Amino acid sequence: xxxxxxxxxxxxxxxxxxxxxxxxxxxxxxxxxxxxxxxxxxxxxxxxxxxxxxxxxxxxxxxxxxxxxxxxxxxxxxxxxxxxxxxxxxxxxxxxxxxxxxxxxxxxxxxxxxxxxxxxxxxxxxxxxxxxxxxxxxxxxxxxxxxxxxxxxxxxxxxxxxxxxxxxxxxxxxxxxxxxxxxxxxxxxxxxxxxxxxxxxxxxxxxxxxxxxxxxxxxxxxxxxxxxxxxxxxxxxxxxxxxxxxxxxxxxxxxxxxxxxxxxxxxxxxxxxxxxxxxxxxxxxxxxxxxxxxxxxxxxxxxxxxxxxxxxxxxxxxxxxxxxxxxxxxxxxxxxxxxxxxxxxxxxxxxxxxxxxxxxxxxxxxxxxxxxxxx
Amino acid sequence: xxxxxxxxxxxxxxxxxxxxxxxxxxxxxxxxxxxxxxxxxxxxxxxxxxxxxxxxxxxxxxxxxxxxxxxxxxxxxxxxxxxxxxxxxxxxxxxxxxxxxxxxxxxxxxxxxxxxxxxxxxxxxxxxxxxxxxxxxxxxxxxxxxxxxxxxxxxxxxxxxxxxxxxxxxxxxxxxxxxxxxxxxxxxxxxxxxxxxxxxxxxxxxxxxxxxxxxxxxxxxxxxxxxxxxxxxxxxxxxxxxxxxxxxxxxxxxxxxxxxxxxx
Numbered sequence: 038x039x040x041x042x043x044x045x046x047x048x049x050x051x052x053x054x055x056x057x058x059x060x061x062x063x064x065x066x067x068x069x070x071x072x073x074x075x076x077x078x079x080x081x082x083x084x085x086x087x088x089x090x091x092x093x094x095x096x097x098x099x100x101x102x103x104x105x106x107x108x109x110x111x112x113x114x115x116x117x118x119x120x121x122x123x124x125x126x127x128x129x130x131x132x133x134x135x136x137x138x139x140x141x142x143x144x145x146x147x148x149x150x151x152x153x154x155x156x157x158x159x160x161x162x163x164x165x166x167x168x169x170x171x172x173x174x175x176x177x178x179x180x181x182x183x184x185x186x187x188x189x190x191x192x193x194x195x196x197x198x199x200x201x202x203x204x205x206x207x208x209x210x211x212x213x214x215x216x217x218x219x220x221x222x223x224x225x226x227x228x229x230x231x232x233x234x235x236x237x238x239x240x241x242x243x244x245x246x247x248x249x250x251x252x253x254x255x256x257x258x259x260x261x262x263x264x265x266x267x268x269x270x271x272x273x274x275x276x277x278x279x280x281x282x283x284x285x286x287x288x289x290x291x292x293x294x295x296x297x298x299x300x301x302x303x304x305x306x307x308x309x310x311x312x313x314x315x316x317x318x319x320x321x322x323x324x325x326x327x328x329x330x331x332x333x334x335x336x337x338x339x340x341x342x343x344x345x346x347x348x349x350x351x352x353x354x355x356x357x358x359x360x361x362x363x364x365x366x367x368x369x370x371x372x373x374x375x376x377x378x379x380x381x382x383x384x385x386x387x388x389x390x391x392x393x394x395x396x397x398x399x400x401x402x403x404x405x406x407x408x409x410x411x412x
Numbered sequence: 413x414x415x416x417x418x419x420x421x422x423x424x425x426x427x428x429x430x431x432x433x434x435x436x437x438x439x440x441x442x443x444x445x446x447x448x449x450x451x452x453x454x455x456x457x458x459x460x461x462x463x464x465x466x467x468x469x470x471x472x473x474x475x476x477x478x479x480x481x482x483x484x485x486x487x488x489x490x491x492x493x494x495x496x497x498x499x500x501x502x503x504x505x506x507x508x509x510x511x512x513x514x515x516x517x518x519x520x521x522x523x524x525x526x527x528x529x530x531x532x533x534x535x536x537x538x539x540x541x542x543x544x545x546x547x548x549x550x551x552x553x554x555x556x557x558x559x560x561x562x563x564x565x566x567x568x569x570x571x572x573x574x575x576x577x578x579x580x581x582x583x584x585x586x587x588x589x590x591x592x593x594x595x596x597x598x599x600x601x602x603x604x605x606x607x608x609x610x611x612x613x614x615x616x617x618x619x620x621x622x623x624x625x626x627x628x629x630x631x632x633x634x635x636x637x638x639x640x641x642x643x644x645x646x647x648x649x650x651x652x653x654x655x656x657x658x659x660x661x662x663x664x665x666x667x668x669x670x671x672x673x674x675x676x
Contacts, residue, residue, distance in 0.1 A: 080505075118576050138579040145580040151573045155595045165581040168591065216581050 039129070041252035042092040042115075042143075042220045047124035049107055049114045049277075050077065051084035077122055084110050085277035087124070092220070092252035092269075098282055099263030100256045101300055102273035108256035109148075111273075112222040115254075116145035128219050144218040144251075148225045150209035152197035158184070158208050159193040165216035183211045186248050187241055202230060203237040210245045221251040227262045235262075242266045260289065260301050272297040295338055295409035304340035305372075305386040307403075311337040311410065320408055323377045324385075324401040325356035329408050339406040343370035343386040351398030359383075361397045375399070436654065442647035462648035475628040476652070478544060479613060482629065483656070485548055487608030490555040491601060497556075498563025502570065513564055519557030527553065528621035535622050542626035550622040551612040558611055559604045566600045606660040613656055 077083070084107040092098045102108040113119045115126050117138040125134045126141075133141040144165075152161050159180055160167075166176035184190045189207045192200065200208060206226060213221055226242065227235055243266060246253060257263055263270050269282040274296045281293070292298040299306070309322030311332035320329040320339055327339065351358040362382065363374035371391045376382045385401055393399050442448065443462050445455030466472050501512035519527070531550045532541065540546030574596070578588045594601075616631045623629075634649035 116580055118580070137584070138576070139582050139584050141580075143580060145576065147573050147577065149573075151571070151577045153574065153578075153592060153596075164578070164583075164591070168578075168581065168583040168587050212581065 039094045041094045041129055042254070043127040043130075044088060044090050044115060045125045045127070047085070047088045047111070047114060047126065048083060048122040049085035049088060049110050050081040050120065050122055051107065051110055052081060078120055081120075081122075083122060083277075085273065085279070088277075088279050089124075090271060090279060090282055092254060092282075094219075094252055095246070095250050096269060097246055097253040097255060097267045099267030099270045099285070100254060100273065100279070101258060101260065101263055101270060101297075102256065103258060103300060106273040107277060108258075108273060109224050112145060112224050112254060112256055115220075116143050116222055117141050118145060142219040143222060144213040144216050144220070145222045146209055146213055146224060146226060148228060150205040150226075152200075152205060152208060152212075154198050156197055157193070158189075158195045158197055158200070161197050161208060162193075162212045162215050164212060180211070180215055183215050183248075184208070187211045187214075187244055201234075203234045203241075206234075206238045207241045210241055214245060214249050214251075218249070218251050221245070221249065221253045223253065223255040225257055226255070227257060227259065239265050258300075260285075260303065264289070272300050291407065292340070295340070295411070298340045298407065298409070303342055303386075304407075305343075305346070305384055307339040307341065307383055307385065307406070309337060309339060311335055311408065320406075323357065323379075323381045323383055324359060324375070324403070327403055327406060327408075332408050333410045336411040338409050338411060339403070340409065341385070341403050341406040343388050345403060345405040346385055346387050347402040347404065348373070348385075348387045348391045348393050349400045349402060351400055354400040354402060356400050356402070358398045358400055361393045361395050361399060364393065364395055373399075375401070436651070439647045439651045439654075442643055443651055446644065448643075459644070462644045465645065466648050466652055471628065472633060472649075475630050475633040478628060479630040482544070482548055482551055482615075483609040483613045486551045486555050486612035487605045490552055490559045490608045491604045494556055494559035494563050494604065495597075495601070498560050498565075499567045499570075501560075501564055502567030503572075509564070509568075513561065516557040516560040516564070519553050520561065524554075524615075524617035525621070528618045531618060532621045532624075541622065542624040544623075544627050547619050547623045547627045547629075550618045551615055554615075554618070555608045555611045559608055562600065562604050562607065566597070602663075606663070610657055610660060613653070 088111060090098065100108055100111065110119065114121045117126075117133070117136065121134065125132055127133065128142050133143070138145075152158075153164065156164070159177055162180035162184055163173070163176040166179060167173065171179075181190060181193055184193055187207045187210060189204060189211065192204060192208065197208070223242070227238055230238060239262070242255070246266070255263065255266055264285045267285055270285045270288045271282040272280045272288070272292075274280065274294060280288075280297055288297070289301060289303070292301060292304075295306075298304050307322045307324070309320055311318060311320050311329055311334050313319075313332070313334045318329050318332045318334075320327045320332055320337055322339060329337075357377055359375035359377050361373055362376050365372040366389075370389060371387045371393075372384060373387055373391070373393060374382060374384050387393075441455065444458055444460060446459035446461075447456035448454070466476065497512070501509050504512075528550070531553060535541050535546040535549060538546070540549065574592055575588050578592045583591060614631060615629075616635065619627060619629050619632055623632075625632075630649060630653055634646050634653060637646040637649060
């Protein structure tokens with residue numbers, strides 16, 4: 038497989054003065070050396086100090102991150118729309134770091150599709166061909182073919198301003214693909230869409246992947262979007278670090294850090310203590326004890342998904358009994374706040390159909406959990 | 413809607429119509445009549461000589477040509493300067509934006525006589541007093557102020573993502589201007605050209621102070637005829653002064669309709 042996009046030690050900037058990190062109390066800008074700090078453009082600070090990843094042709098890497106984590110800044114820097122403070126961007130082996138956006142072979146799609154309002158849909162899609170000097174007739178022929186492949190051929194003669202949300206996304210994608218990009222950057226195209234349009238745009242993104250051999254990056258804060266579209270997923274951590282890209286199911290099953298697990302938004306976090314003695318290592322929390330062979334002694338958090346949790350009536354298991362103090366029903370799970378006899382509380386996620394009500398005494402059986410040490 | 417509200421609305425409309433058109437009607441009648449003196453209700457005779465003279469008298473024709481040349485030149489140069497200036501200011505820091513807006517507004521807000529005396533002293537030092545070029549430079553100052561404010565407003569609301577999209581789709585700077593910016597700026601540029609022309613077209617104080625009477629323009633001629641008691645000629649000249657403004661108003665309405673049709 039050919040490596041199409043190779044990002045090495047890219048230092049991504051944010052607009053604004055240095056900001057104190059709420060995670061560790063340090064100044065994030067101190068993660069880079071003083072010389073680099075002094076060379077930053079005025080009014081900028083280091084956001085993501087050193088980002089490295091590759092994307093192969095035909096693959097789609099989803100980058101997950103919380104709001105403000107720097108997902109969009111990373112894409113804009115790779116596209117050449119904002120300056121980098123260091124590192125390099127290689128497209129098909131060619132260093133494009135110093136090149137202007139139009140010479141990089143990278144197409145960037147904004148969160149809201151930006152169509153040229155003075156052009157028809159056909160002229161919008163033909164735009165990248167027109168700027169390359171292709172005769173209008175041929176450009177229109179190819180543009181129409183691309184529109185048809187994305188199932189919006191009937192819109193060719195429409196004004197760009199007369200489209201629905203989903204249509205705008207499809208037309209913008211068709212236009213991007215007409216540029217035949219080596220790299221396609223998608224900046225949260227699925228956020229703020231209603232469920233029906235979201236399904237439609239997801240389908241369009243999958244069609245675009247089939248049509249194009251481009252290396253694609255999709256940034257999102259939604260795991261479902263990443264699972265639906267991407268071949269690989271990576272997450273931006275609290276210090277601006279990017280996790281190693283992995284298959285979406287692998288990341289979901291085994292998040293590399295607690296912050297990534299928190300970002301995924303599907304885990305209950307069960308705080309406790311990891312212990313080690315002659316018999317081995319275990320994790321103790323208010324709901325019981327788990328075998329944890331590799332656990333480092335000390336404070337830790339166990340993360341469990343709803344289907345890994347069983348809620349039993351009090352007294353049936355050999356684990357501490359907990360009282361249900363609150364219950365919230367969500368679309369795919371039930372969230373229970375539980376309290377032990379000493380007054381300590383914990384929140385667990387249980388499968389839909391769990392019958393526990395407020396005031397019930399229950400016992401929790403964890404069938405599987407991931408353990409993260411807290412240092 | 414009640415009958416009373418409807419009647420009030422109709423009366424208001426008629427009053428507004430009379431208010432707006434009465435001076436123009438009076439000018440029209442005066443410019444085409446001879447021997448219309450108080451207390452006569454109607455003119456003694458119809459006479460189109462004032463209009464003929466406007467185009468055939470050499471002095472009057474020069475004044476007209478000067479006014480047109482100054483209007484077109486000022487509009488073109490001021491638009492050419494104000495567009496990049498407004499854009500650069502809008503894309504800059506808030507402090508720069510405010511400073512540029514303040515400077516532009518100063519040129520607009522200063523009383524024409526105060527501005528004219530300042531400009532007169534400057535132009536005289538440049539050796540351009542009493543020349544058409546000196547008057548052109550003087551007209552440029554308030555016009556540039558107006559148009560910079562226009563383009564500052566346009567680019568403050570401008571969607572920069574359009575250019576970013578065009579860039580990543582392969583358009584270089586020149587192509588982005590040709591295929592994206594200029595087509596989208598067609599309406600503001602047309603408005604700016606019209607406004608620039610009208611600001612210059614209506615200048616009296618600046619022309620008088622900087623031109624020192626040596627540069628004749630239509631507004632100066634109209635004032636001179638009025639002072640000389642030549643009401644008929646003054647009325648024809650005044651109407652000629654009003655025509656471009658009315659044409660620009662009509663053209664901008666048409667342009668607004670056609671722009672709406674494109675973006676609807």
